[in-house]
Amino acid sequence: MLPLDPQADLGRRAWIPCPRCADAEGCDPCGERRNCPTHWRYLLSNTGSLLHLQCPGCTHVWTHETGFGATRSLWDASPGA
Ligand SMILES: [Zn+2]
Numbered sequence: 001m002l003p004l005d006p007q008a009d010l011g012r013r014a015w016i017p018c019p020r021c022a023d024a025e026g027c028d029p030c031g032e033r034r035n036c037p038t039h040w041r042y043l044l045s046n047t048g049s050l051l052h053l054q055c056p057g058c059t060h061v062w063t064h065e066t067g068f069g070a071t072r073s074l075w076d077a078s079p080g081a
C-alpha cells in the first residue's frame with residue numbers, strides 16, 4: 001500500500017469510483033451519483049479537467065479526465081469542511 005499523499009485533505013474530496021478496489025459497487029448513493037458519505041476520494045490536485053485522486057481505502061493514485069473545463073459539482077473544495 002502506498003502512503004497517503006501529503007496533499008490528501010479531508011476538505012478536498014471527489015466522488016469518483018476507484019478503478020482498483022471498486023468499493024462503491026452495489027452502493028445506493030454511489031449508484032445514484034450522489035455524494036456518498038462512505039465512498040469518496042482525496043482530490044490531491046486538479047489541472048483543468050484532469051483530476052489527481054487518491055483512494056482512502058486502497059491508497060491507489062490515479063488521474064481522472066472529467067472532459068469538462070470546470071466541474072465544480074464533482075468535487076467539494078470548501079475550506080475547513
Ligand atoms: Zn480504492
Ligand SMILES: [Zn+2]
Pocket residue numbers: 024027028029030036037038039
Ligand atoms: Zn457509496
